[in-house]
Amino acid sequence: MALSKGLAGVIADQTRISSTHNAILSYAGYPINELKDAPFEEIVYLLWHGQLPSRDELAAFRFELVSQMALPYETVQLMARIAREPQHPMSILRTTVSLLGTTNDVKRDEPPRILGKMLAAIAAIIRIRNDQPIKHAHRQWGVVENFIYLFSGKRPTASEVKMLNTVMILHADHEFNASTFTARVVASTQSDYYSCLTAAVCALKGPLHGGANEQVFHMLETIHHNHQDPVEFVNQRLVAGDKIMGFGHRVYKNGDPRAVILREIAKTLARDTDNMAYFDLQEQISQVMAEKTHLHPNVDYYTALIYHCFNLDAETFTPMFAACRTAGWLAHIIEQQARGCLIRPSSEYVGQTNRHYPTGKEENAID
Numbered sequence: 001m002a003l004s005k006g007l008a009g010v011i012a013d014q015t016r017i018s019s020t021h022n023a024i025l026s027y028a029g030y031p032i033n034e035l036k037d038a039p040f041e042e043i044v045y046l047l048w049h050g051q052l053p054s055r056d057e058l059a060a061f062r063f064e065l066v067s068q069m070a071l072p073y074e075t076v077q078l079m080a081r082i083a084r085e086p087q088h089p090m091s092i093l094r095t096t097v098s099l100l101g102t103t104n105d106v107k108r109d110e111p112p113r114i115l116g117k118m119l120a121a122i123a124a125i126i127r128i129r130n131d132q133p134i135k136h137a138h139r140q141w142g143v144v145e146n147f148i149y150l151f152s153g154k155r156p157t158a159s160e161v162k163m164l165n166t167v168m169i170l171h172a173d174h175e176f177n178a179s180t181f182t183a184r185v186v187a188s189t190q191s192d193y194y195s196c197l198t199a200a201v202c203a204l205k206g207p208l209h210g211g212a213n214e215q216v217f218h219m220l221e222t223i224h225h226n227h228q229d230p231v232e233f234v235n236q237r238l239v240a241g242d243k244i245m246g247f248g249h250r251v252y253k254n255g256d257p258r259a260v261i262l263r264e265i266a267k268t269l270a271r272d273t274d275n276m277a278y279f280d281l282q283e284q285i286s287q288v289m290a291e292k293t294h295l296h297p298n299v300d301y302y303t304a305l306i307y308h309c310f311n312l313d314a315e316t317f318t319p320m321f322a323a324c325r326t327a328g329w330l331a332h333i334i335e336q337q338a339r340g341c342l343i344r345p346s347s348e349y350v351g352q353t354n355r356h357y358p359t360g361k362e363e364n365a366i367d
Contacts, residue, residue, distance in 0.1 A: 008250060012181070013339070016050055017331045018173045020251045025258065027173060036166045036261055040144050041065055043169050047331040048111060061112070062142060068116025069137040069146055071124060074103050076134065079121070083128035089319050090205040096121050097201055101194025111330045114193055118326045119143070122319045123150030126312065144168060147323065152311065159272075160310075163265045167306055170258040170299065171321055173328025179203040179210065183329045187336035188343040196333045197326065204322055207245070213317040215245040216304035220278050221314075230284040238292060246301030247289050255296035262302035269309035278305050 004010050018027050025032040027043065028050050035043055041062040045053045053061055071079070078099060083092050100109075100117055109117075124134050127150075135153055137146040144165045148156040156164075174180070183200040204210035223233050237244055249256050270279035282297075282305060289295050307317045336343075 006250075012176060012343070012345075013184075013336075013341075015175065015332070015335060017047055017328070017335060018175050020175055023252050023254065023257070025174070032170065032257060033261075036169055037162070038169065039142065040165050040168050040172075041142065043172055044115065044327045047173055047327055048334065063139065064112045065116055065143050066137055066139050066141065066146055068113040069120045069143070069150070071117060071120050072103060075099060075121075076124065078103075079124055080128055083125050088205070089125055089129065089316050090201065090211070090322075092125050093122060093319050093322060094198060094201045094205070096125065097194060097198045101192060101198070109193060111193070111334065114197070115326055115330060118197070119147050119323055120150060122323045123147060125319060126151040126316050127153070129316070148310070163269060163306070164310070166261065166265060167303065168324040170261060171303070171324030173325070173331060174299075177209070178206075179325065180329060180332050184332050184336040185343045187333040188339070188341060190337060190340075193330070193333060197329060200325075200329045201322055204318060204325065210318040210321040210325075212245045212298075212300040213304045213307065213321060214314045216300055217308055217314045217317065219245060220281055220304070223281055224277060230281050231288050234285055234288050234292070244285070244289060244293075244295075246297055246304065247286075247293070247295040249298045252296070252298070256298040258299040259297040259301055262299065262306065263297070266302040266305045266309075269306055273309045275305065275309055278308065 016028065018025065019029075027035060028046050030046070035046075039058065039062070042053060042058055044065070045058065045061050075096070079092075079096055082095055083089075085092070097118070100114075100121065120137070127134050132153060135150050137150060141149070142161070145156060145161045147168075148154075148160060148164060176184070179200040182203040183196045186196040186199045207215050222228070223230050234244060266282070267279055270276045282301065286297050286301070289297075303321075304314075304317060307320055308314070312320065
């Protein structure tokens with residue numbers, strides 16, 4: 001069998017959830033450009049059921065999701081302790097997701113309840129880290145409006161809801177990415193939802209996957225606060241062989257279609273929140289990267305600035321990614337479990353062969 005590093009180009013299975021065929025992202029057959037302004041709840045329904053809901057189905061689904069955006073008392077008590085520890089928020093989220101699978105009746109927890117809890121947990125982690133009280137969802141509001149309120153403590157404007165709604169849709173799913181495939185591997189063993197999600201969170205934490213958005217903003221901060229020339233900064237990093245985070249994608253060789261949409265949101269938010277200095281840096285960096293490497297911004301590049309404009313600190317950017325991607329993770333867990341097929345690939349052994357245990361060695365063993 002031919003070896004493919006990182007499983008690049010390998011078709012591991014089939015899915016009806018999302019596709020990047022011909023570098024066009026689609027959910028259940030609908031191109032992302034046509035879905036970006038739909039209600040987030042509608043896209044979650046589409047990912048889970050493979051079809052768009054009717055008006056009544058959407059209203060009922062929205063109410064169900066919002067009503068589940070709460071955490072059990074014992075979970076909150078334990079989170080209040082672990083979330084104050086000096087560790088990365090993704091480590092806190094990993095422990096929290098695992099905790100949710102032990103303090104509740106796992107068999108009763110279905111995807112709507114789990115998604116609601118995940119959103120509430122991520123918002124709670126942000127609040128606790130900032131020494132702020134945990135907020136409670138308003139059942140008459142939508143999921144995105146509630147989520148912003150839960151992590152910020154303020155009711156967002158209609159414009160803020162609309163923009164984050166689009167961000168959450170664009171991050172909701174992306175076929176067999178690293179964290180989703182990790183979740184599917186665990187799901188293939190018929191493990192429970194929380195075990196699958198815990199594994200997905202662990203994979204998302206890495207800087208080459210979900211953690212890239214955090215690294216993008218650290219780069220912008222370094223350039224901005226040190227008054228560095230962005231072109232010179234990039235050139236120096238490239239000469240040193242360092243990776244510029246937020247650029248390039250294994251699937252999208254001519255540019256990530258999500259980044260095109262996110263760029264406009266980042267620009268609007270930067271203008272509205274007095275953060276245009278960061279956006280201008282991004283424009284200069286993306287231009288020199290295109291000229292020097294022919295690489296284009298990916299989904300992480302502009303998301304970093306967007307989250308900053310929502311007054312989030314860089315360490316919480318990846319948990320925000322998890323808040324969006326949980327919808328897709330759950331869709332893939334459901335699909336994989338229904339397959340009933342264990343994922344167990346083969347490997348190519350490249351170590352030494354024809355080695356033999358020394359005769360008589362057992363005689364020298366210590367009694």
